[in-house]
Amino acid sequence: MKKIAIHVREDGHKRVIEALEDLYYTISLAGEIYEITVFTPDENLDDLIEKIRSALDLRYNDNMIEVSTPDFVISSLLERAEKKHVEKEEKTPVEKLLDSIRGYAELDLEKLALTSIAGLIALSGLLLDNPVIIIGAMLLSPIIGPIYGFTVYVALGMPRESLRCLGVLAALLLGVFILSAIATFLISTVIPLALTDEIASRLVANPIYTLMAVLLGFAAVLAFNRGTSEVIAGVAIAAAIIPPTVVTGLVLVLEPVSLISSALLVAGQIVGLIAGALVAVTLLKVEPREARDKAIAKRYLIRSVVLIVFLFALLLWLTWLMWR
Incomplete structure (x- = not known):
């Protein structure tokens, strides 16, 4: 399970929300910056990052995507979502690959x-x-x-x-x-x-x-x-x-x-x-x-x-x- 935290300016958060259609997420507002948090199985991470990147204008410094791995998540909604999840081949996001080889x-x-x-x-x-x-x-x-x-x-x-x-x-x-x-x-x-x-x-x-x-x-x-x-x-x-x-x-x-x-x-x-x-x-x-x-x-x-x-x-x- 991966946790994705999306920081987006107020003028662009609607496009990000549209990209997260049918997914469970939380949203909060700090000043003019929205923070949207979504959880996803590891296998879906690369596809979801692709959707978010297409909706997020990364030319603005305030807009960013942060991916982390929580120790565990307790949520009945996420448990039901995992049961419905269809297994597919996991693909490592290219951003993670670049980060892993940076010093080589x-x-x-x-x-x-x-x-x-x-x-x-x-x-x-x-x-x-x-x-x-x-x-x-x-x-x-x-x-x-x-x-x-x-x-x-x-x-x-x-x-x-x-x-x-x-x-x-x-x-x-x-x-x-x-x-x-x-x-x-x-x-x-x-x-x-x-x-x-x-x-x-x-x-x-x-x-x-x-x-x-x-x-x-x-x-x-x-x-x-x-x-x-x-x-x-x-x-x-x-x-x-x-x-x-x-x-x-x-x-x-x-x-x-x-x-x-x-x-x-x-x-x-x-x-x-x-x-x-x-x-x-x-x-x-x-x-x-x-x-x-x-x-x-x-x-x-x-x-x-x-x-x-x-x-x-x-x-x-x-x-x-x-x-x-």
Whole structure:
């Protein structure tokens, strides 16, 4: 159940009331501003916001829509309304999506520190041949954020923000790569290092890894969109991309001849994750509300899909050649 509080000027409240026809609401007047409160099931939220936005002139600063989730509501009228409610697919409002990804296009010290620490822990797990340590490191990494933000911004026709998300992703992975190479070099000056089974398994460019990344990207974005914690949804993403990136930095020091195959694996994972995430936001019907914005967003989405499909096919082909 969601609570929608609508603040509207006196000269526009009648249009809002017409949009709320057949719905139960309360209304109060404070000066020249009406506050209209309406409750709705989560599944109806997106459609109702669409109706309210069409009736509310948001060019005025006094007009606004506030959505919240009450702990509980006791009302016999709402109980009867819920019994009559017809179940339908829930769709997350685009405003909520934008609010949830707002920080993913910004690179800050916290993201860089968490990803770097996750990379160092994964490096220790790889050198110790301990998969438990490797997976445990993934709980720290915020890698899912830039990927999720990129796909949502692309679906909404916001290329500048989507490119910034890619920049954040590139910076985080570059940091992991450089830090892994430096740490491996420093450790190797004190302790002789060998390629463990966990490292060797990430030196083989197998097309199955890329296909797996598509499924992981799809599942993680779908789960994240449905309200799953970023930490939980991001573990699969981080597990798919952080260890191969660490291995790339590691082999740069220990076995440079394997650098190309390990880098190809990382590239395939990144493209696969983004491809799966784009499929997810497409199926979730993430799009702007205005018709003009929808047309622009569709163009950007088509271009992004064509580019990702090209890169995906190219990497699969290169991976197949090396795997054979």
